Amino acid sequence: MKKPGASQASVLSGFHGPNLGYVIELYEKYLEDPNSIDSEMKDYFDQGNIPGYEEKTITPEAPNTFNQPNDTKKIISAIRMADYIRDFGHLSADINPLLAEPQKNPLIEPEEWGLTREDLEKIPANLICPSAPQSVQNGAEAMDHLKKVYTSTIAFEFDQVHDLEEVNWLKEKVENGSVFPSLNTKKRLSLYKRLSEVEEFEKFLHRTFVGQKRFSIEGLDTMVPLLDEVITEAVKDGVTTVNIGMAHRGRLNVLAHVLGKPYEMIFAEFQHAPNKELVPSEGSVGINYGWTGDVKYHLGLDRQIKSESTAKVRLTLANNPSHLEFAGAIVEGFTRAAQDDREQPGSPRQNPSSALAILIHGDAAFPGQGIVAETLNLSRLKGYNTGGTVHVIANNTIGFTTESIDSRSTRYASDLAKGYEIPIIHVNADDPEACVMAAILATDYRSKFGKDFLIDLIGYRRFGHNEMDEPMTTNPLMYKLVHQHPTAKTVYSKKLTEEGVLEEAVSREIETEVLDKLTKAFEKVPRENAHDLSEVEVPHTIEKGLPRIQTAVPLEKLSQINEDLLEWPADFKVFGKLERILKRRLDAFGEGGKIDWALAETMAFASIVSDGTPVRLSGQDSERGTFAHRNIVLHDRETGEQFSPLHALPSAKASFTVHNSPLSEAAVLGFEYGYNVFAPETLVLWEAQYGDFANAAQVIFDQFIAAGRAKWGQKSGLIMLLPHGFEGQGPEHSSARFERFLTLAAENNWTVANLTSAAQYFHILRRQAAILQEEPVRPLVLMTPKSLLRNPLVASAPEEFSEGEFKPIVSQPGLGSEPDKVERVVLCTGKIAVDLAEKVNPETHSWLQILRMEEIYPFPMKLLKEKIRQYPNLKEVIWVQEEPKNMGAWTFVEPRIDYALEDELKVSYIGRRRRSSPAEGEPDIHKIEQARIINEALTK
Numbered sequence: 041m042k043k044p045g046a047s048q049a050s051v052l053s054g055f056h057g058p059n060l061g062y063v064i065e066l067y068e069k070y071l072e073d074p075n076s077i078d079s080e081m082k083d084y085f086d087q088g089n090i091p092g093y094e095e096k097t098i099t100p101e102a103p104n105t106f107n108q109p110n111d112t113k114k115i116i117s118a119i120r121m122a123d124y125i126r127d128f129g130h131l132s133a134d135i136n137p138l139l140a141e142p143q144k145n146p147l148i149e150p151e152e153w154g155l156t157r158e159d160l161e162k163i164p165a166n167l168i169c170p171s172a173p174q175s176v177q178n179g180a181e182a183m184d185h186l187k188k189v190y191t192s193t194i195a196f197e198f199d200q201v202h203d204l205e206e207v208n209w210l211k212e213k214v215e216n217g218s219v220f221p222s223l224n225t226k227k228r229l230s231l232y233k234r235l236s237e238v239e240e241f242e243k244f245l246h247r248t249f250v251g252q253k254r255f256s257i258e259g260l261d262t263m264v265p266l267l268d269e270v271i272t273e274a275v276k277d278g279v280t281t282v283n284i285g286m287a288h289r290g291r292l293n294v295l296a297h298v299l300g301k302p303y304e305m306i307f308a309e310f311q312h313a314p315n316k317e318l319v320p321s322e323g324s325v326g327i328n329y330g331w332t333g334d335v336k337y338h339l340g341l342d343r344q345i346k347s348e349s350t351a352k353v354r355l356t357l358a359n360n361p362s363h364l365e366f367a368g369a370i371v372e373g374f375t376r377a378a379q380d381d382r383e384q385p386g387s388p389r390q391n392p393s394s395a396l397a398i399l400i401h402g403d404a405a406f407p408g409q410g411i412v413a414e415t416l417n418l419s420r421l422k423g424y425n426t427g428g429t430v431h432v433i434a435n436n437t438i439g440f441t442t443e444s445i446d447s448r449s450t451r452y453a454s455d456l457a458k459g460y461e462i463p464i465i466h467v468n469a470d471d472p473e474a475c476v477m478a479a480i481l482a483t484d485y486r487s488k489f490g491k492d493f494l495i496d497l498i499g500y501r502r503f504g505h506n507e508m509d510e511p512m513t514t515n516p517l518m519y520k521l522v523h524q525h526p527t528a529k530t531v532y533s534k535k536l537t538e539e540g541v542l543e544e545a546v547s548r549e550i551e552t553e554v555l556d557k558l559t560k561a562f563e564k565v566p567r568e569n570a571h572d573l574s575e576v577e578v579p580h581t582i583e584k585g586l587p588r589i590q591t592a593v594p595l596e597k598l599s600q601i602n603e604d605l606l607e608w609p610a611d612f613k614v615f616g617k618l619e620r621i622l623k624r625r626l627d628a629f630g631e632g633g634k635i636d637w638a639l640a641e642t643m644a645f646a647s648i649v650s651d652g653t654p655v656r657l658s659g660q661d662s663e664r665g666t667f668a669h670r671n672i673v674l675h676d677r678e679t680g681e682q683f684s685p686l687h688a689l690p691s692a693k694a695s696f697t698v699h700n701s702p703l704s705e706a707a708v709l710g711f712e713y714g715y716n717v718f719a720p721e722t723l724v725l726w727e728a729q730y731g732d733f734a735n736a737a738q739v740i741f742d743q744f745i746a747a748g749r750a751k752w753g754q755k756s757g758l759i760m761l762l763p764h765g766f767e768g769q770g771p772e773h774s775s776a777r778f779e780r781f782l783t784l785a786a787e788n789n790w791t792v793a794n795l796t797s798a799a800q801y802f803h804i805l806r807r808q809a810a811i812l813q814e815e816p817v818r819p820l821v822l823m824t825p826k827s828l829l830r831n832p833l834v835a836s837a838p839e840e841f842s843e844g845e846f847k848p849i850v851s852q853p854g855l856g857s858e859p860d861k862v863e864r865v866v867l868c869t870g871k872i873a874v875d876l877a878e879k880v881n882p883e884t885h886s887w888l889q890i891l892r893m894e895e896i897y898p899f900p901m902k903l904l905k906e907k908i909r910q911y912p913n914l915k916e917v918i919w920v921q922e923e924p925k926n927m928g929a930w931t932f933v934e935p936r937i938d939y940a941l942e943d944e945l946k947v948s949y950i951g952r953r954r955r956s957s958p959a960e961g962e963p964d965i966h967k968i969e970q971a972r973i974i975n976e977a978l979t980k
Contacts, residue, residue: 129190373714392427404439731776
């Protein structure tokens with residue numbers, strides 16, 4: 041600090057975070073003996089610098105009266121106390137509505153820091169709180185201001201944010217009071233009315249539909265006005281699409297009041313009455329429940345609303361099963377799809393300010409479910425970021441019957457977010473005005489920095505886990521407090537009445553208006569017996585299957601595309617070995633040329649974007665390919681710069697993008713599924729590094745991809761690439777768990793295929809792109825090769841691309857030329873078919889035919905019957921597979937093959953025995969088993 045009498049002293053600091061404490065210790069040593077510390081630091085302190093503050097001045101109007109080392113120590117103590125309040129004031133904040141008083145923390149009192157109020161009064165206010173309002177005159181008042189700001193019904197945790205610009209912006213917003221706007225009477229009465237709508241809606245459901253589950257919002261009523269404010273502020277900033285993900289708690293209220301789902305539609309769902317005729321004729325509420333449907337508190341909604349600026353805003357609440365947090369990744373995919381412009385060639389141009397994701401989490405689920413961390417990790421990755429998500433923890437301090445002490449190892453449910461440097465606000469759910477403040481700060485931060493923000497809305501749950509539970513059985517102490525606690529509307533009503541803002545007559549008028557609206561809506565609902573209940577039927581457009589689609593591409597066009605893809609900038613230096621490999625592709629379309637799997641895929645992508653369909657591919661190492669086969673993104677060997685020939689393709693009419701994903705399956709697959717649902721015109725592919733890595737994404741497969749169409753009418757054409765094949769790499773790198781996808785196969789819900797040629801892969805990709813926006817669109821599950829990627833028997837001739845099409849069943853070339861001699865038909869799928877092809881001899885195996893089942897589901901029954909009938913002297917039909925008998929396709933295909941045989945013949949099995957583990961760990965044992973299977977299949 042400058043010597044006394046100086047007209048102005050500059051208080052500077054270049055130290056922050058963990059270094060600050062150390063620098064303060066050095067400063068204290070300096071005060072006792074300036075020569076006891078490092079000369080550089082001594083010079084720094086000699087210039088008048090006090091650690092902890094930057095560019096603040098002491099002026100004659102706010103003079104410093106301390107001039108002794110002991111006095112300076114008190115300044116440092118005051119600075120430390122102020123920082124403690126900033127960092128730990130939340131521990132003393134009034135953020136839990138069920139606590140009569142906040143927890144006492146003596147460390148926010150000056151005595152604990154060796155200070156008195158008189159000491160603080162001598163310190164300039166700007167040393168304690170540089171952003172304090174002008175009315176704050178000295179250090180004592182500045183400390184009072186900080187206590188009020190950081191320990192009220194809204195509390196802050198910003199210390200985990202490392203970026204100094206962000207930290208300073210947050211602190212200034214909070215400490216200068218701009219985040220605490222003075223709400224006018226109109227706004228406050230609007231908040232009260234909103235709380236009335238929320239509460240009366242729940243009460244109406246409770247007394248009208250006695251005993252029915254609804255997972256009410258009660259105890260977190262202010263979540264609705266909080267969401268209102270987030271959306272309003274975001275739309276002001278130019279957002280035109282808002283996507284919301286949440287579990288079932290409070291979903292009906294959010295549907296009714298945030299998304300505007302008509303009351304009568306919700307009542308009809310409780311009444312088990314038809315409700316589709318209740319949809320407004322304008323189509324403003326787009327609803328489709330599929331054919332099997334789902335429970336009412338899992339359903340989502342997609343609608344257009346008009347903002348104050350008359351611009352249309354798309355609001356979506358994602359469908360969500362009881363796997364609470366998995367919809368979060370899907371909503372992020374929705375949002376990125378809304379932000380990307382895919383109409384131009386190259387990488388899509390992203391506009392993060394056009395769409396916002398809001399994720400509402402449960403307080404038990406946020407720390408408890410790993411998918412949350414996976415999804416948070418996507419937030420700053422170039423292929424997945426959405427310009428910042430507003431997270432809300434709907435914190436009722438209990439999960440089912442488990443209280444917080446048993447559901448997490450952290451103080452707050454929100455602590456996981458600290459690892460991702462996400463700012464956190466804790467807010468008391470009984471204070472709607474504090475909720476508005478939290479919403480404004482969250483959206484301002486997101487708008488300015490493009491990063492996630494979290495609001496921990498702390499309330500309670502008025503009933504049990506559902507309205508049929510009795511919570512006093514398991515949580516008696518908590519529910520004694522809950523039963524005695526007034527509702528948020530009651531608390532706010534009392535406050536407004538005491539402040540002269542709300543009159544009793546106005547309160548009654550609002551309540552009457554809300555109840556009248558609910559009653560009139562209920563009167564529109566048909567009675568329970570208004571229709572006959574019967575088993576739902578799958579729509580005809582789904583049952584009839586895929587149409588036959590022309591997928592061939594003229595050879596001249598393919599050849600030109602191939603040449604274009606092998607051009608890159610003259611000064612771009614590709615790794616020499618890779619360049620030689622890629623340049624060999626120039627001969628692929630010539631006479632006698634062959635096209636391998638990787639080139640077939642690249643040609644499929646190129647021809648698809650040339651047709652005007654955008655393509656998005658992501659997965660672990662997808663740019664190069666796990667097996668170094670794809671190399672769709674090139675790297676300059678000297679500069680490291682990247683170049684993708686598909687981004688510079690002259691014939692492209694739509695975007696192409698490929699991203700290496702983080703080491704995550706569930707979140708990335710959910711993201712890509714969401715992207716595809718929201719952008720149905722886009723061919724979206726997710727690739728597992730190895731097929732069995734998909735195990736970690738099973739919830740997404742089971743609850744969304746396989747069943748989303750039947751439950752919610754949610755269409756998807758997502759492609760999943762799952763490397764599969766038994767090659768001696770052990771249990772975890774062999775099986776993509778083919779059997780699981782076949783177990784889930786029903787109602788033409790997806791296509792499951794296991795291909796054996798590059799041309800087949802080319803045609804099935806193009807077929808999928810062609811049906812994306814057609815009614816029969818469905819996901820595609822592909823078992824893809826590993827070692828076969830470079831096998832000559834998998835490569836295809838050029839004419840198979842220009843003249844062929846996808847074939848569900850392929851006969852082994854060279855076999856069966858004399859049908860009368862065929863006595864055995866071997867049926868198989870995928871890699872084992874190529875293993876057999878390597879050993880088969882047309883001259884010595886004239887008695888044999890091998891049929892490759894390329895498409896397992898939908899099962900090509902008619903085609904299989906036609907193939908079998910070609911062999912009049914058939915004596916046996918054998919299914920051959922390399923997977924264990926209880927895995928792979930066997931249990932799925934056995935009854936279907938028997939049905940296709942139509943006579944006394946029954947299909948028999950050759951393969952591995954039943955096992956609990958997918959594959960052997962010892963390569964030599966694998967080879968012995970594999971040789972046995974092939975030998976049995978090819979020997980009479």
